[in-house]
Amino acid sequence: MRTLRIAAAAEAASLALLLGNLLTVHAPALSALLGPLHGTAYLVVIATTWMTPAAATPGTRWRALVPGVGGLLVLRRIEARSPAN
Amino acid sequence: MTKLLLSIHVLVAILAVGSITVAASMFPRQALRAIGGEGPGVTALLHRVCRGYAVAGIAVPVFGIATGAQLGVLGDAWLIVSLVLTGIAAALLGLVILPGQRSLLALAEGQAPSGESTGNADAAADAAERAEHAQAAARPVAARLAMLTGIFNVLWAVVVVLMIVRPSSTTGA
Numbered sequence: 001m002r003t004l005r006i007a008a009a010a011e012a013a014s015l016a017l018l019l020g021n022l023l024t025v026h027a028p029a030l031s032a033l034l035g036p037l038h039g040t041a042y043l044v045v046i047a048t049t050w051m052t053p054a055a056a057t058p059g060t061r062w063r064a065l066v067p068g069v070g071g072l073l074v075l076r077r078i079e080a081r082s083p084a085n
Numbered sequence: 086m087t088k089l090l091l092s093i094h095v096l097v098a099i100l101a102v103g104s105i106t107v108a109a110s111m112f113p114r115q116a117l118r119a120i121g122g123e124g125p126g127v128t129a130l131l132h133r134v135c136r137g138y139a140v141a142g143i144a145v146p147v148f149g150i151a152t153g154a155q156l157g158v159l160g161d162a163w164l165i166v167s168l169v170l171t172g173i174a175a176a177l178l179g180l181v182i183l184p185g186q187r188s189l190l191a192l193a194e195g196q197a198p199s200g201e202s203t204g205n206a207d208a209a210a211d212a213a214e215r216a217e218h219a220q221a222a223a224r225p226v227a228a229r230l231a232m233l234t235g236i237f238n239v240l241w242a243v244v245v246v247l248m249i250v251r252p253s254s255t256t257g258a
Contacts, residue, residue, distance in 0.1 A: 006241065029086050035151060036090065036093075036147050036148045036150075038146070039147045047139075047140050047143060047179075052128055
């Protein structure tokens with residue numbers, strides 16, 4: 001769950017930075033570094049969602065595939081499904 | 086920037102894939118010991134190492150592809166072959182080896198540790214016999230897992246050699 005939280009934040013933040021870079025200075029070096037970072041975060045979100053038992057409810061795992069905010073959607077869904085926490 | 090990407094790629098490859106190969110190779114024998122009554126602690130740790138570093142290992146192909154794109158070598162045969170082999174190795178790890186480890190670990194955790202003496206010799210002998218039976222049943226599963234882990238390790242060795250030799254590459258040694 002901790003990995004999923006970190007990866008979800010990295011996924012959303014890196015995409016925001018990538019788009020911000022594209023709209024403003026558009027430094028190629030920044031894109032080259034943030035691109036792989038975002039790609040890794042995206043795949044880590046999908047992999048950890050697949051391995052988390054709490055995410056084994058219908059529709060939760062598919063939300064991980066949403067680009068950019070998939071991890072945050074999964075986290076929101078898991079927290080909504082477990083009122084105990 | 087290419088140098089930074091390549092450094093991250095190699096560093097994560099050494100740390101993540103190296104840890105997985107060692108932990109996964111130790112797993113089958115350790116799981117048999119655990120099922121034989123040693124307790125599942127070490128086995129669970131080895132499985133955790135494999136699973137955790139498998140997630141970290143995702144960065145290896147991602148940063149590798151980014152490096153290849155910067156160098157303009159994505160169409161080279163050695164790189165495509167490496168990518169296919171990496172895909173096969175990753176599928177083997179995620180779809181076969183990790184689930185296999187989980188089922189062996191479940192067997193080990195279901196087995197009561199025989200080390201604790203209850204004072205009753207009959208009960209102790211009974212437990213030892215049950216552990217022996219469970220171990221005999223788990224042995225073929227562990228042997229198969231050991232073989233698959235060996236294939237996984239060989240795949241990675243081939244990819245590393247391809248990365249160094251780069252057959253038909255024109256970008257120097």
